[in-house]
Amino acid sequence: MRKKVLIPLFNRAHYGRLRSVLEAVKKHPELELQLMVGIPAAYDHFLTNIKNSRPHSWISALPWYFRARLLSIIDFFKPGTILKNDFLARGILNDGYAINSRVSLFLDGGTSETMAKSVGLGIMGIVDELKRLKPDVVFVNADRFEMMAVALAASYLNIPIAHNEGGDISGTLDESVRHAITKLSHVHFTATEASRRRVLQMGEDPKLVFTVGSPPIDTIKQLDLKLPKDFASGLDADKPFLLVLLHPVATESKESNAQMAREVLGAIDALGMPTLLLGSNIDAGSDEVGKIVRQWRDSNKLSNVFFTKHLQPNDFYRALANAACAIGNSSSFIREGAYFGTPAVVVGSRQQNRDRGKNIKDAETEAGEIKKAIQYQIKHGRYPSDKLFGSGNTGPAIADVLAKVSPRIQKEFHEV
Missing domain, CATH: 3.40.50.2000 (Glycogen Phosphorylase B;)
Structure with missing residues (x-):
């Protein structure tokens, strides 16, 4: 049996x-x-x-x-x-x-x-x-x-x-x-x-x-990483773009989560690059993060920022593999990002002390520092693939x- x-x-x-x-x-x-x-x-x-x-x-x-x-x-x-x-x-x-x-x-x-x-x-x-x-x-x-x-x-x-x-x-x-x-x-x-x-x-x-x-390494190792033309409506994936995924920090206050979102979005705004912005998970604080994102999106009407709540898993991995820089606090930037060699800026405390490869640059929760970290990573370019989390x-x-x-x-x- x-x-x-x-x-x-x-x-x-x-x-x-x-x-x-x-x-x-x-x-x-x-x-x-x-x-x-x-x-x-x-x-x-x-x-x-x-x-x-x-x-x-x-x-x-x-x-x-x-x-x-x-x-x-x-x-x-x-x-x-x-x-x-x-x-x-x-x-x-x-x-x-x-x-x-x-x-x-x-x-x-x-x-x-x-x-x-x-x-x-x-x-x-x-x-x-x-x-x-x-x-x-x-x-x-x-x-x-x-x-x-x-x-x-x-x-x-x-x-x-x-x-x-x-x-x-x-x-x-x-x-x-x-x-x-x-x-x-x-x-x-x-x-x-x-x-x-x-x-x-x-x-x-x-x-x-x-x-x-880590199991996802199995999947991305075999995945065709070419982005489909329609994976994010309006985004020209042939040009450098930013991938932003920001989750709330459940042990921090609503005000801290809201401020974190404002600082990240402020850095994105200042850079003016095409950006794919993904919705957060549903942890405590996601209501505040989501509200700040919605207010920013509705007030700025930025033609080069593309928001989607969900991506199918394969499309998310393709976006991560092809992004000029990933910004936020997702563990995927650390695990799968290390394998891809995608430059990433990890903001705040959500991933503090986690094992990580050389593709990660940490940034304090301040728009100017986040912007400088992103610029550094874009200038550096892709990192060698790191098998820290499996082969x-x-x-x-x-x-x-x-x-x-x-x-x-x-x-x-x-x-x-």
């Missing part, structure tokens, strides 16, 4: 990064892939969503909530309707994967309150789905707040957890969540040897800690380990 490996995919970035793992597990003769997707709470918890969400505008949010409710009713009679209308789920289905489970958990608002409540709401749905699917192991990726819900649910159901990219250090709440998931997990996959040493410092069993690299065989390595290990549920602390 094949071992059932459940992989939760709750945001577009994690799906893009884990595709090589999905493919390797799917093809492995001793493993069976189960996929769980996370979707907005409005679909299956309409009244709970109304009560607990904090949208930036109820006027614009309410029509979407009612549409989600309508799709939920249609889905009752025609299963699959919700998944075909959800951005993340639709992309997974279009890539040929079967979705075994969906969990409605994301409350609207991008605040600390909605993050915490989404974890609680998620645990209830995840427990029900884990009991139904009965996986032999749950593969939890990285450090997102929704992954904490998965790890807690699996832990209390005595299901072994395999954790990917533990041992990293960085800024914001992500680091605390990452280390907490490590302590709930039984099998550990690290991107670097330095991360492996940190996992061992936390008392984990050395026999169950494996340095395998392109992470997915198969993870699948092989999952097939052969059978950890005890009761963990023991291992002294260093």
Whole structure:
């Protein structure tokens, strides 16, 4: 009997990064892939969503909530309707994967309150789905707040957890969540040897800690990096352009996140280069970051700045590979950017202390300093490809380990 490996995919970035793992597990003769997707709470918890969400505008949010409710009713009679209308789920289905489970958990608002409540709401749905699917192991990726819900649910159901990219250090709440998931997990996959040493410092069993690299390197190594003509309407990708992706820092105040956004946008404004500006994640503070971006975009009417909330994973990697400089605080600039050799300017504290290659230049949260850092990186040009985070065989390595290990549920602390 094949071992059932459940992989939760709750945001577009994690799906893009884990595709090589999905493919390797799917093809492995001793493993069976189960996929769980996370979707907005409005679909299956309409009244709970109304009560607990904090949208930036109820006027614009309410029509979407009612549409989600309508799709939920249609889905009752025609299963699959919700998944075909959800951005993340639709992309997974279009890539040929079967979705075994969906969990409605994301409350609207991008605040600390909605993050915490989404974890609680998620645990209830995840427990029900884990009991139904009965996986032999749950593969939890990285450090997102929704992954904490998965790890807690699996832990209390005595299901072994395999954790990917533990041992990293960085800024914001992500680091605390990452280390907490490590302590709930039984099998550990690290991107670097330095991360492996940190996992061992936390008392984990050395026999169950494996340095395998970072999964997205597998994908981008095989990807055709040529940008399609229509990937961002109006942007001439044959000319140098900037890629901007700025996430909130959950441990900092609304005012700090808003100021960070203003300073980054001020630097972009001063440079006047064609720019592709992507929407942030939904962490606490995203409401403030999003508001500043919208105000800046609407007031400036800049013809050379192109905004999009979502890019398909492959198009995001193509944009990162071809950008003259990437600016913001995404870990992709550090991991995938190192492999591409893309010059990047990392702003603020969100990625502080994270292992990084030579393509990164850090900048304080001040428009003038950010502008100077961008100019330095553009002048420098592309960096040699850095294999710090792997050389392109992470997915198969993870699948092989999952097939052969059978950890005890009761963990023991291992002294260093």
